Amino acid sequence: MKIKVLVLGQLNEQLSKRLEKIAEIQCIHREEALPEDVLLEQLRDKDAVVSEPLDTISSAIMDACKNLRIIANRAVGFDNVEIPEATKRGIIVTNTPGVLDAATADLAMALLLSTTRRVCEADRYVRAGKWSGFKSDLMLGPDLDGKTMGIIGMGRIGKAFAKRAGAFGLKLIYSRSSSPDATDRKLASELGAKRVELDELLQNSDFISIHCPLNDETRGLIGQRELDLMKPECILINTARGAIIDEPALVSHLVNGKILGAGLDVFAHEPNVPEELLSLDNVVLLPHIGSACFETRFRMSELAVDSIISAFAGKRPPNIVNADAWDEQKWNAAAKERS
Ligand code: NAP
Numbered sequence: 001m002k003i004k005v006l007v008l009g010q011l012n013e014q015l016s017k018r019l020e021k022i023a024e025i026q027c028i029h030r031e032e033a034l035p036e037d038v039l040l041e042q043l044r045d046k047d048a049v050v051s052e053p054l055d056t057i058s059s060a061i062m063d064a065c066k067n068l069r070i071i072a073n074r075a076v077g078f079d080n081v082e083i084p085e086a087t088k089r090g091i092i093v094t095n096t097p098g099v100l101d102a103a104t105a106d107l108a109m110a111l112l113l114s115t116t117r118r119v120c121e122a123d124r125y126v127r128a129g130k131w132s133g134f135k136s137d138l139m140l141g142p143d144l145d146g147k148t149m150g151i152i153g154m155g156r157i158g159k160a161f162a163k164r165a166g167a168f169g170l171k172l173i174y175s176r177s178s179s180p181d182a183t184d185r186k187l188a189s190e191l192g193a194k195r196v197e198l199d200e201l202l203q204n205s206d207f208i209s210i211h212c213p214l215n216d217e218t219r220g221l222i223g224q225r226e227l228d229l230m231k232p233e234c235i236l237i238n239t240a241r242g243a244i245i246d247e248p249a250l251v252s253h254l255v256n257g258k259i260l261g262a263g264l265d266v267f268a269h270e271p272n273v274p275e276e277l278l279s280l281d282n283v284v285l286l287p288h289i290g291s292a293c294f295e296t297r298f299r300m301s302e303l304a305v306d307s308i309i310s311a312f313a314g315k316r317p318p319n320i321v322n323a324d325a326w327d328e329q330k331w332n333a334a335a336k337e338r339s
């Protein structure tokens with residue numbers, strides 16, 4: 001008997017065919033987040049869902065969808081899913097780690113370069129017909145070479161970003177959450193990156209890039225106090241999650257020129273962007289496109305589809321984020337029953 005899967009967003013033909021071998025698929029191409037009651041109705045009879053950061057999978061949805069066994073989140077971040085609630089109900093949640101590191105690190109570099117070299121502002125200037133010829137003081141920005149880059153969250157994407165930043169001549173300092181270990185020795189020897197406490201990073205960085213997950217510990221990690229510790233010439237890049245920064249405090253620092261600029265791919269209440277930022281030339285705003293490359297997005301979808309296929313074949317998917325929810329015997333028995 002085939003399982004029922006709800007796919008939120010597009011799924012390419014090759015992957016649809018792969019999933020159709022075990023599933024009846026319903027795809028919803030939505031432009032914006034579905035209201036909770038609509039999502040709940042669509043998901044009510046489904047065994048699995050392919051979700052994205054846009055989709056909040058709440059405990060109310062889990063309660064109503066009694067058949068739901070797996071949430072395959074098509075993203076590495078999984079703050080849109082109430083993980084402890086899923087675990088309590090034996091619903092496994094998978095994500096897409098590793099395959100989007102390069103794409104996301106590239107976009108963070110793009111934000112760094114476009115804020116420091118004022119790329120978007122300069123483009124708007126040319127299009128507006130304001131350019132009257134070469135001027136030695138036109139659109140100046142800070143050099144990167146020899147400056148200090150502070151990386152908050154030295155995980156998969158943080159490391160990929162560090163490699164890129166190092167190649168631009170930046171000195172690297174970083175903060176992590178766990179105790180110093182072999183990773184720190186490796187980072188020191190391979191990239192010359194030095195681990196520091198968060199306050200030291202904030203005070204000494206010319207540029208800061210955020211790459212930690214959003215969770216109870218990191219929500220509001222960069223608040224008023226932390227922004228005050230930054231140098232006035234600091235540029236802040238965020239491709240992680242908007243709510244890691246206290247957004248009103250950041251807006252106030254940017255509006256009042258307390259830091260030099262910001263490159264933001266993510267926001268606290270997407271797709272809402274604080275009104276005050278829209279008129280600021282020292283801010284580059286992107287619509288959450290960190291991993292938006294053809295091959296990367298294919299690999300993310302592939303991981304999500306393979307997680308579902310693997311779980312329903314009774315094999316533990318490698319990328320479960322709530323390992324405690326995996327019950328080998330139960331999944332095996334269910335797989336035998338279906339075959
Ligand atoms: P990861 O490999 O798990 O790395 C996260 C790192 O953050 C870990 O090294 C962890 O430290 C560190 N960390 C956790 N709490 C911290 C804290 N309070 N202070 C400093 N560091 C802390 O995750 P990833 O694959 O690199 O992804 C990171 C995040 O990027 C995702 O969770 C997602 O939200 C975001 N993302 C966004 C986009 C986009 O489209 N904009 C695309 C992909 C990912 P330890 O090493 O000490 O555990």
Ligand code: GLV
Nearest residue numbers: 053075076077291
């Ligand atoms: C995208 O935001 C992701 O977490 O993969």
